[in-house]
Amino acid sequence: MTRHFFRLLVAFTLFAQLPALAGETGHCQESFQKLTQLIGRNFFETRRDFEKYAELFPQSFLSRVSSLKEDGHWVDAGSGEGFALQDLFNQTVIDPEKVLKEAASSFWRARKIVIDPEPLRESAQQLNFREAADKPKITGVTYKMERPDPKIPNLAFKVGRFFEDIPLGEFAPADLITDLYGVISYSPRLDEVLRRYHALLKNSGRAYIFIGDYLSVPQHIGTRRIERIGEEGWYSPFVNSTVTRTDGSTVSLLDWIKSLPDFNAKVEKVVIQQSKKGNLVPGEIERSTLVLEKRTEQSNIPLLKLLESDDGKPPIRKFEEVP
Numbered sequence: 554m555t556r557h558f559f560r561l562l563v564a565f566t567l568f569a570q571l572p573a574l575a576g577e578t579g580h581c582q583e584s585f586q587k588l589t590q591l592i593g594r595n596f597f598e599t600r601r602d603f604e605k606y607a608e609l610f611p612q613s614f615l616s617r618v619s620s621l622k623e624d625g626h627w628v629d630a631g632s633g634e635g636f637a638l639q640d641l642f643n644q645t646v647i648d649p650e651k652v653l654k655e656a657a658s659s660f661w662r663a664r665k666i667v668i669d670p671e672p673l674r675e676s677a678q679q680l681n682f683r684e685a686a687d688k689p690k691i692t693g694v695t696y697k698m699e700r701p702d703p704k705i706p707n708l709a710f711k712v713g714r715f716f717e718d719i720p721l722g723e724f725a726p727a728d729l730i731t732d733l734y735g736v737i738s739y740s741p742r743l744d745e746v747l748r749r750y751h752a753l754l755k756n757s758g759r760a761y762i763f764i765g766d767y768l769s770v771p772q773h774i775g776t777r778r779i780e781r782i783g784e785e786g787w788y789s790p791f792v793n794s795t796v797t798r799t800d801g802s803t804v805s806l807l808d809w810i811k812s813l814p815d816f817n818a819k820v821e822k823v824v825i826q827q828s829k830k831g832n833l834v835p836g837e838i839e840r841s842t843l844v845l846e847k848r849t850e851q852s853n854i855p856l857l858k859l860l861e862s863d864d865g866k867p868p869i870r871k872f873e874e875v876p
C-alpha cells in the first residue's frame with residue numbers, strides 16, 4: 554500500500570514537472586503535453602504476445618532472442634502488459650508448426666507471411682524446454698501496466714516512470730532492445746531515448762525498432778477499369794514524422810535516425826504476399842524494422858526539440874535540431 558502510494562507520488566511529481574521541462578528545452582509545450590497525456594491514457598495495443606513479436610519483427614529477432622544465454626539481457630522499451638516477455642519463461646515459448654500454419658495463406662486468409670522454416674525451427678528448439686537457470690535477464694519498461702507484476706525471477710518491470718527519466722544505472726547493459734510501437738514511437742524526447750539506447754547497448758547488441766509497412770506492390774482490382782488498392786510507398790509514422798536539420802533541410806524521422814553516425818543502421822523486413830482473391834491481383838507488403846548496432850563508444854546525437862505532434866497511435870511528430 555505504502556509502496557503503491559509512493560509510486561503514485563513519484564509519477565505525479567514527474568508528470569507535474571513535465572511542462573517546465575518542455576519550456577526549458579524549447580519544445581512546443583502543447584505538443585509535449587499531448588504526447589505525455591497520450592502515454593498516460595494508455596489507450597493503445599498493449600497485450601501483444603511473444604508470437605506476435607516474432608511475427609512482426611524480422612526473423613533475425615527470433616534468432617537473437619534464442620541465442621541469449623543466462624548472462625544475456627533483453628530490454629523491451631514500451632512493454633505494455635509484458636505478455637511477450639513473460640512468454641519467454643513458458644516451457645514452450647514458440648510452436649514453429651503453428652507459426653508456419655498461421656503464416657500460410659488459406660481460404661480465409663488471402664495473405665502469406667514469408668518465413669524461412671529452418672531458422673524458425675532452430676530458434677524454437679533453443680527456446681523451448683530450457684532450464685529456468687539458463688534463461689536471460691529480461692526488463693520491461695512501461696509507463697503503465699494494468700495487471701500485477703507476474704513476479705518471475707529474471708523478469709523485471711519498470712513501471713510508472715518515463716524511460717527518459719529512469720537513471721541508466723538501474724539497467725544492466727543490453728544485448729537486445731526492442732521497441733514495438735513503444736517508447737520511441739511516442740516520446741516527445743526522442744533524442745534522449747536514442748542516447749539511452751546507445752548507452753545501454755553492448756557493443757555486440759542490437760536495437761529493433763518497429764517502423765511499419767512499405768507497400769512495395771499495390772494490389773489492384775483486375776477488371777477493365779483498374780482500381781489500385783493503396784499507393785506504393787510507406788505506411789509508417791516514422792516516415793511521415795520529420796526532422797529539420799540545422800542546415801534547414803528536412804528529412805523523415807526514419808532517414809534522420811539512419812543517418813546518425815552513432816549507429817550502423819539497416820532496415821530488415823518481413824515480406825507479406827497478398828494472394829490473388831476474386832478479381833484482386835496479388836500485392837506485396839514489406840513489414841519493416843530498423844535495426845541499430847552501436848558504432849561509436851560515445852554518442853553524439855543532436856539535441857531535438859519537438860515542434861508539433863498529432864494524437865495518432867502512434868503520433869506523427871515534427872522535430873527540429875537544436876544548434
Ligand SMILES: C[S@@+](CC[C@H](N)C(=O)[O-])C[C@H]1O[C@@H](n2cnc3c(N)ncnc32)[C@H](O)[C@@H]1O
Nearest residue numbers: 597599600601631633695696697715716735736
Ligand atoms: C502501444 S503500447 C505497445 C506495447 C507493447 N510493445 C505491445 O506491442 O503490446 C506502448 C507502450 O510504450 C509505453 N511507453 C511509451 N512511451 C513511454 C515512455 N516515454 N516511457 C515509458 N513507457 C513508455 C507505454 O506505456 C506502453 O507500454
